[in-house]
Amino acid sequence: MRLSKKNLLAVLGLVTVPLLLLSAALFLLVRGQEDSEALGMILIGLSLMELLLGSLALLRWQQEHLSRPFKKLQDAAGEIRDGNLDHVLEPEEEDEFNRLFDSFEEMRLRLKNSAEEQLRTEQDGKILLANISHDLKTPITAIKGYVEGLRDGVASTPEKQARYLSTIYSKAEEMEKLVDQLYFYSLVETGRIPYHFTRIPAHAYFSDCRWELKEELDAQDMVTRYENRVPEDVMIAVDPEQLHRVVSNVVSNAVKYRDRNKEKNMIAFRICVEGKTIVTEIEDNGVGIAPEDLPHVFERFYRADASRSAATGGNGIGLSIVQKIMEDHGGRAVLTSEFGKGSCMRLELPVYEENANEPDTDRGR
Ligand SMILES: Nc1ncnc2c1ncn2[C@@H]1O[C@H](COP(=O)(O)OP(=O)(O)O)[C@@H](O)[C@H]1O
Ligand SMILES: [Mg+2]
Known part of the structure; x- marks a missing residue:
């Protein structure tokens, strides 16, 4: 001493x-x-x-x-x-004690951080559950209504019955998507996304994606533009299913947040190579995002005010999933937007090079 x-x-x-x-x-x-x-x-x-x-x-x-x-x-x-x-444990005059006190303080702060993190996760889980339950209510009510219509003979003609059945089917699909999103979110939270990486040509992959999404976009009257300038032999190492989830989340936002006051709702895909990066831009002319919301849209459960009040449905986890999957692919997602004009999502993926690092199939687990 x-x-x-x-x-x-x-x-x-x-x-x-x-x-x-x-x-x-x-x-x-x-x-x-x-x-x-x-x-x-x-x-x-x-x-x-x-x-x-x-x-x-x-x-x-x-x-x-x-x-x-x-x-x-x-x-x-x-x-x-x-x-x-x-x-707070105030420091002592004696140096010997201060080392012990410093360690104690460090332990307290770590405990505090992990307790806060746990609380955040618990609260996030509760918010998600509340949002999903709320969003599930709408299709369930609709399904009940149409089933009653069928049962009580309101849908009297075969055409009407077919229309009712097709609405019931699409509502059931809506519910399936919500439940799938909830399940996938739990996989993200527990770090158990089941990745299966493979090497595939980028050009063909994005072409397939575009055709798979065409029906949904046409049904929503979206004018689609598509430009793929990637040479056919350029490869990417990705999990096709999870990357498809990324593209589909971004596209569904473009559809959901379209500007109904505009004459044409447009979505443009541009895919090209920049150095050793495959860049996919998905641009829309939708409602856009206010500058104060833009920095937060990748956060879990964040929904811009406009989207919350527009009752578009959604729980604000789509973009957090997009970002997580892109990062697990060694890439990133960058969103730019102009309020009232539209948004552009830029997805960057590394070009796969022979003899370079093999894809790590355990990433994200
Ligand atoms: N293309 C877009 N146009 C306008 N706003 C968007 C677009 N994409 C995302 N946003 C905003 O970012 C928020 C977060 O998006 P997301 O994580 O997909 O959640 P959700 O779609 O469930 O609300 C949305 O609520 C919306 O406010
Ligand atoms: Mg979304």
């Missing part, structure tokens, strides 16, 4: 004063005169008393000095035990 200046002076005093008194006593005793002998004896007594009292004071000081930090530590541990993770 290092002594402070004040304490050092006290200890010095404790040692030197009796020493001086003893020396004086010895001097008087050596002189051998009767009255100086008596004074010498008194001085010896005084020095012994000073030594005794001083030692007692020193012992008490030492006890206090040692017990105070331990008491503080004990109190701080008690606060943590009682669930208070905000109690």
Whole structure:
């Protein structure tokens, strides 16, 4: 334990004063005169008393000095035990204790962070559950209505019955998508996305994607433009199913957030190679995103005000999934947007090069 200046002076005093008194006593005793002998004896007594009292004071000081930090530590541990993770352990004067205190503080902060993270995850889960339950209600109510219509004979003609059945089918598909999204989200949360990476030609892959999405886009009256400038032999190492999920999430946003006041709703796909990167741009002329919302749209559960109030349905996890899958592919997703004009999603994927790193099939697990 290092002594402070004040304490050092006290200890010095404790040692030197009796020493001086003893020396004086010895001097008087050596002189051998009767009255100086008596004074010498008194001085010896005084020095012994000073030594005794001083030692007692020193012992008490030492006890206090040692017990105070331990008491503080004990109190701080008690606060943590009682669930208070905000109690700060103030540093001590002594360096030796400070190392211990620093470690204790670090432990407290880590505990606090992980408790907060857990709380966030729990709250996110609750929000998601509430959103999905809310979104499931709409198709369920519709299905019930159409089934009742069929049962009660409201749909009297075969054409009407066929229309009812087809609506029921599309509502069931809507529900399936929601449940699938919920399931996939739980896989993302627990880091268990089942990736199966393969090497495929980029040109052909995006062409297939476009044809697969064509029907949905046509049905929504979206004008589609498509430009694929990737040479046919350029390869990518991807999980086709998960990458399809990315494209389909982005496309469904373009459809969902289209601007109904515009004469034509447009979606354009542009795929090209920039150096060692395959760039896929998916641009729409939809409602766009306000500048204050744009930095947050990749966050879980974030929905811009406009989308929340427009009752478009959705839970704000689509883009967080897009970003996660792109990162797991060694790429990234960047969204630019102009409020009222439209948005453009840029998906970047590394070109697969022979002899370069093999795709890591365990990524994201
Ligand atoms: N193409 C787009 N046009 C306008 N807004 C968009 C577009 N894509 C995403 N957004 C905004 O970003 C938010 C988050 O998107 P997303 O994570 O897919 O959630 P969700 O579609 O379920 O609301 C949306 O609520 C919307 O406000
Ligand atoms: Mg979405």
